[in-house]
Amino acid sequence: MANNTNRVVSFSIVSGKGGVGKTNLALNLGYALYRGHHKVMLMDCDLGLANLDVLLGLTPDKTLQDLLTQDVDPADVVVPIEQGGFDFLPSASGVPELIDLDEDLQGLLFDKLNNVLSGYDFLLLDLGAGISRTVMRFSAMTQERIVIITPEPTSLTDGYAMIKVMNSEHGVKNFHVVVNMATDHEEGKRSFQRLHAACERFLGLDIKYAGTVRQDPTLIQAVIKQTPLLKMAPSCNAGRDILQLAVRLKRMRDARLPELGDQEGLSLPQENNTD
Numbered sequence: 001m002a003n004n005t006n007r008v009v010s011f012s013i014v015s016g017k018g019g020v021g022k023t024n025l026a027l028n029l030g031y032a033l034y035r036g037h038h039k040v041m042l043m044d045c046d047l048g049l050a051n052l053d054v055l056l057g058l059t060p061d062k063t064l065q066d067l068l069t070q071d072v073d074p075a076d077v078v079v080p081i082e083q084g085g086f087d088f089l090p091s092a093s094g095v096p097e098l099i100d101l102d103e104d105l106q107g108l109l110f111d112k113l114n115n116v117l118s119g120y121d122f123l124l125l126d127l128g129a130g131i132s133r134t135v136m137r138f139s140a141m142t143q144e145r146i147v148i149i150t151p152e153p154t155s156l157t158d159g160y161a162m163i164k165v166m167n168s169e170h171g172v173k174n175f176h177v178v179v180n181m182a183t184d185h186e187e188g189k190r191s192f193q194r195l196h197a198a199c200e201r202f203l204g205l206d207i208k209y210a211g212t213v214r215q216d217p218t219l220i221q222a223v224i225k226q227t228p229l230l231k232m233a234p235s236c237n238a239g240r241d242i243l244q245l246a247v248r249l250k251r252m253r254d255a256r257l258p259e260l261g262d263q264e265g266l267s268l269p270q271e272n273n274t275d
Helices: 022-035 052-056 064-069 103-117 133-141 153-170 185-203 218-224 237-260
Strands: 009-014 040-045 079-082 086-089 122-127 144-149 176-182 208-214
Touching: 009 022, 009 133, 009 237, 022 040, 022 052, 022 079, 022 086, 022 122, 022 176, 022 237, 040 052, 052 086, 064 103, 122 133, 133 153, 144 153, 144 185, 153 185, 176 185, 176 237, 185 208, 208 237, 218 237
Parallel strands: 009 122, 009 144, 040 086, 040 122, 144 176, 176 208
Antiparallel strands: 079 086
């Protein structure tokens, strides 16, 4: 049931394959939105293989696992990244039972979280790569999806497969694609156009281009220093691209504002009958 006070727009950040820079993009998108005076919750949903805490140099006392196994207040799990509106919900690493949560546990987790999440402007879910059932269901729970690909042919193929499964199993039709690690914006647009053509022809879907983030050696330095790229070097090529992407996310939220109060940030997805 909606709480009528929600103001959050939720985005799942997903990829068909690993190694495309998804987690770094999630972190830096969150930081860019925070610097734009928005309250942002970044949620590590790479269950069982969490690593956002490593990128941030944090050692959380509690994780999402504690919400499922102990009588813990969700607010006690929240870790501030920056004071005044950029927070982090950590997951646990090396916990196999988290990888394939059943539907009841998924529902329990998000029932506990929705009251906390409603006070934010943006909720970013950093999901694991691939098309596991848990990843697909979590992605379908959010209001919007950002699919991260690279110009590599395997990334395009796996991105298409992920979109196909989301559409066929959960009826999801709105996908926003970011091309990461591109040599330039032209290469990014060409990569998107190839994916768009396949989705349009075989799935009847009109996926949207969210932007391109160029390759940038500064990102490696930020990872080593366990600092968001946009905090360390906001004017580098990748930093400027991510800032533009954050502007697009803000526009998406603005378009949804009239209906937010009647929605929850996360809701259980529909299941299409494929039998």
